[in-house]
Amino acid sequence: xxxxxxxxxxxxxxxxxxxxxxxxxxxxxxxxxxxxxxxxxxxxxxxxxxxxxxxxxxxxxxxxxxxxxxxxxxxxxxxxxxxxxxxxxxxxxxxxxxxxxxxxxxxxxxxxxxxxxxxxxxxxxxxxxxxxxxxxxxxxxxxxxxxxxxxxxxxxxxxxxxxxxxxxxxxxxxxxxxxxxxxxxxxxxxxxxxxxxxxxxxxxxxxxxxxxxxxxx
Amino acid sequence: xxxxxxxxxxxxxxxxxxxxxxxxxxxxxxxxxxxxxxxxxxxxxxxxxxxxxxxxxxxxxxxxxxxxxxxxxxxxxxxxxxxxxxxxxxxxxxxxxxxxxxxxxxxxxxxxxxxxxxxxxxxxxxxxxxxxxxxxxxxxxxxxxxxxxxxxxxxxxxxxxxxxxxxxxxxxxxxxxxxxxxxxxxxxxxxxxxxxxxxxxxxxxxxxxxxxxxxxxxxxxxxxxxxxxxxxxxxxxxxxxxxxxxxxxxxxxxxxxxxxxxxxxxxxxxxxxxxxxxxxxxxxxxxxxxxxxxxxxxxxxxxxxxxxxxxxxxxxxxxxxxxxxxxxxxxxxxxxxxxxxxxxxxxxxxxxxxxxxxxxxxxxxxxxxxxxxxxxxxxxxxxxxxxxxxxxxxxxxxxxxxxxxxxxxxxxxxxxxxxxxxxxxxxxxxxxxxxxxxxxxxxxxxxxxxxxxxxxxxxxxxxxxxxxxxxxxxxxxxxxxxxxxxxxxxxxxxxxxxxxxxxxxxxxxxxxxxxxxxxxxxxxxxxxxxxxxxxxxxxxxxxxxxxxxxxxxxxxxxxx
Numbered sequence: 001x002x003x004x005x006x007x008x009x010x011x012x013x014x015x016x017x018x019x020x021x022x023x024x025x026x027x028x029x030x031x032x033x034x035x036x037x038x039x040x041x042x043x044x045x046x047x048x049x050x051x052x053x054x055x056x057x058x059x060x061x062x063x064x065x066x067x068x069x070x071x072x073x074x075x076x077x078x079x080x081x082x083x084x085x086x087x088x089x090x091x092x093x094x095x096x097x098x099x100x101x102x103x104x105x106x107x108x109x110x111x112x113x114x115x116x117x118x119x120x121x122x123x124x125x126x127x128x129x130x131x132x133x134x135x136x137x138x139x140x141x142x143x144x145x146x147x148x149x150x151x152x153x154x155x156x157x158x159x160x161x162x163x164x165x166x167x168x169x170x171x172x173x174x175x176x177x178x179x180x181x182x183x184x185x186x187x188x189x190x191x192x193x194x195x196x197x198x199x200x201x202x203x204x205x206x207x208x209x210x211x212x213x214x215x216x217x
Numbered sequence: 218x219x220x221x222x223x224x225x226x227x228x229x230x231x232x233x234x235x236x237x238x239x240x241x242x243x244x245x246x247x248x249x250x251x252x253x254x255x256x257x258x259x260x261x262x263x264x265x266x267x268x269x270x271x272x273x274x275x276x277x278x279x280x281x282x283x284x285x286x287x288x289x290x291x292x293x294x295x296x297x298x299x300x301x302x303x304x305x306x307x308x309x310x311x312x313x314x315x316x317x318x319x320x321x322x323x324x325x326x327x328x329x330x331x332x333x334x335x336x337x338x339x340x341x342x343x344x345x346x347x348x349x350x351x352x353x354x355x356x357x358x359x360x361x362x363x364x365x366x367x368x369x370x371x372x373x374x375x376x377x378x379x380x381x382x383x384x385x386x387x388x389x390x391x392x393x394x395x396x397x398x399x400x401x402x403x404x405x406x407x408x409x410x411x412x413x414x415x416x417x418x419x420x421x422x423x424x425x426x427x428x429x430x431x432x433x434x435x436x437x438x439x440x441x442x443x444x445x446x447x448x449x450x451x452x453x454x455x456x457x458x459x460x461x462x463x464x465x466x467x468x469x470x471x472x473x474x475x476x477x478x479x480x481x482x483x484x485x486x487x488x489x490x491x492x493x494x495x496x497x498x499x500x501x502x503x504x505x506x507x508x509x510x511x512x513x514x515x516x517x518x519x520x521x522x523x524x525x526x527x528x529x530x531x532x533x534x535x536x537x538x539x540x541x542x543x544x545x546x547x548x549x550x551x552x553x554x555x556x557x558x559x560x561x562x563x564x565x566x567x568x569x570x571x572x573x574x575x576x577x578x579x580x581x582x583x584x585x586x587x588x589x590x591x592x593x594x595x596x597x598x599x600x601x602x603x604x605x606x607x608x609x610x611x612x613x614x615x616x617x618x619x620x621x622x623x624x625x626x627x628x629x630x631x632x633x634x635x636x637x638x639x640x641x642x643x644x645x646x647x648x649x650x651x652x653x654x655x656x657x658x659x660x661x662x663x664x665x666x667x668x669x670x671x672x673x674x675x676x677x678x679x680x681x682x683x684x685x686x687x688x689x690x691x692x693x694x695x696x697x698x699x700x701x702x703x704x705x706x707x708x709x710x711x712x713x714x715x716x717x718x719x720x721x722x723x724x725x726x727x728x729x730x731x732x733x734x735x736x737x738x739x740x741x742x743x744x745x746x747x748x749x750x751x752x753x754x755x756x757x758x759x760x761x762x763x764x765x766x767x768x769x770x771x772x773x774x775x776x777x
Binding site for chain 1: 315319358692700
């Protein structure tokens with residue numbers, strides 16, 4: 001089937017402001033938005049977008065699909081296409097557009113540094129962990145740092161969701177010295193935290209579920 | 218010019234491990250063409266082999282690996298790999314890796330192909346991902362400088378010694394020289410040389426090809442691993458863990474056909490054996506639509522699939538429209554891993570002083586003619602650690618290698634003029650067209666089953682593609698985020714490697730591990746129990762043979 005991709009273009013070296021350009025591509029409905037983008041790229045090799053794993057594990061191809069942040073490689077054409085056969089692709093909101101669909105990711109990676117993003121290992125840790133405790137770490141540890149949760153917030157303000165997920169995953173880790181103290185470190189009120197945890201699964205491409213009991217640490 | 222004592226190229230598992238170790242004693246930076254957490258190490262699902270179990274032994278791990286390699290692995294290197302496995306797993310555990318646990322709280326282990334014991338430490342089926350992110354956390358902790366979205370373009374060699382690199386910063390569209398005492402390549406494999414591959418778009422063999430162009434020796438490049446179970450059509454990886462957890466392979470008649478090929482190991486025979494079996498079933502008319510077979514997990518129960526294989530389940534539902542807890546998955550083999558690479562010793566040292574390599578880009582050689590599942594992740598951390606250690610040692614003990622203004626100017630000017638290109642964005646011929654022909658050629662003629670006449674034809678056609686490539690102009694010039702320009706470079710790397718792979722495969726007139734010649738179906742220890750070395754000569758690759766290190770295990774017939 002033919003699909004019209006309506007892609008937000010911007011070249012900082014020549015353009016006054018972003019504009020939209022249409023590409024007609026031939027795809028199957030079970031193909032992904034990334035497959036469609038790769039075809040548009042063949043039509044205009046100057047089109048810029050990030051991609052790598054094409055299986056929703058590297059987080060490169062995060063962008064805005066019909067106004068909703070997501071991964072291009074994880075979104076099937078049949079789920080993205082509008083009734084009139086179009087898909088609009090824009091860079092992630094709340095990030096600076098560098099070129100076409102490429103945004104500045106440095107603030108995302110930089111934001112991690114505020115939460116001491118590593119396990120501060122206990123001296124007496126003996127390499128054991130109860131399986132039920134280990135299971136709690138599992139889902140938050142699948143974060144791919146794609147930036148979609150950040151882009152999907154109405155107003156991220158001071159809350160940096162990727163860093164929050166990292167901080168919460170570490171707070172749940174019995175090997176970590178900081179543990180519950182991480183919640184103070186993150187300076188996010190408990191009610192906001194609860195809401196964040198509740199809304200995360202539907203926004204996150206990996207459907208991350210942070211165990212609610214982290215709020216009771 | 219930028220200056221770092223140790224420069225690591227590649228931000229996957231091997232690269233980050235090397236950087237962490239080297240940073241304890243030297244100034245280190247990581248240069249990577251994508252952000253480190255985007256590296257393809259993160260797509261690895263199954264696990265890290267290490268003989269931790271009470272019934273298991275390092276000896277047994279060594280034997281399984283040697284046998285799996287079809288006796289081409291160097292046994293001294295295999296011994297290092299397996300001996301350091303247990304300690305490196307515990308080191309990762311202390312860094313914070315969220316391993317799946319046994320009821321007693323120990324790191325859980327599962328069975329993968331060709332192993333005598335459940336030996337692969339795992340975190341559900343996100344094993345590569347969680348370790349990659351844990352190492353990245355440690356890189357942040359140590360404050361190691363990262364150059365993300367910088368592409369290596371040339372190793373700067375002066376008087377036979379690597380003295381730094383020329384790199385291209387994609388965002389700022391400019392070339393930079395980085396002077397170093399030691400460069401560690403950890404750039405992974407070249408899966409994108411094949412039309413059917415599990416590999417990411419980024420896996421274009423850059424480091425391997427650039428080392429080859431700089432004069433380093435590559436080895437055993439004809440040995441290419443084809444993973445038996447990738448989703449039919451998209452070739453997205455379905456982990457060997459799916460069979461490790463008890464999955465069956467079935468043909469059109471519903472038969473577990475592995476009984477005819479590996480009656481003891483069945484689905485958990487090594488990958489070369491299983492991939493050949495699948496293609497044989499399809500070829501003899503027992504596939505579905507003449508294209509694929511089934512990987513059946515339906516007897517395992519939804520709970521186990523959800524707990525142990527959540528990613529596999531998601532991938533199958535999304536990309537194949539099949540819930541593996543309820544229906545079998547359509548699967549076909551596809552290129553997955555490069556056994557060959559830049560030849561190194563057990564400390565990661567290559568044939569070029571100042572250049573080290575670790576992980577898939579390297580050939581040390583622990584996998585020989587066929588790698589076992591769970592051994593590549595182990596290799597990345599064991600040999601990444603060793604390369605980092607040796608590089609730091611070099612940084613402390615050696616003076617700065619000479620890097621003359623003449624070398625810098627030559628490299629800078631030739632690359633500036635090449636990249637500026639002045640080529641039209643849309644040309645009559647294109648990297649897209651050349652890439653498509655190259656990848657189809659490799660999958661169809663340099664794949665699981667090889668034959669002399671087709672390999673010869675492949676070599677000839679690759680030469681024509683190379684001529685066409687040389688007539689192209691670099692597209693679009695040095696502009697920020699000009700991915701077409703990077704694509705142009707990457708196709709050039711792949712063409713160099715394809716030539717070496719195809720010619721190596723034509724040259725080796727025997728069948729061993731993943732290299733199977735229909736016209737020479739037997740292993741030939743008399744003539745071919747040897748490594749293939751290749752160096753770039755004026756008229757193309759120059760091949761020679763090198764000895765295999767055999768310490769404990771004399772070659773035997775390899776049955777499963």
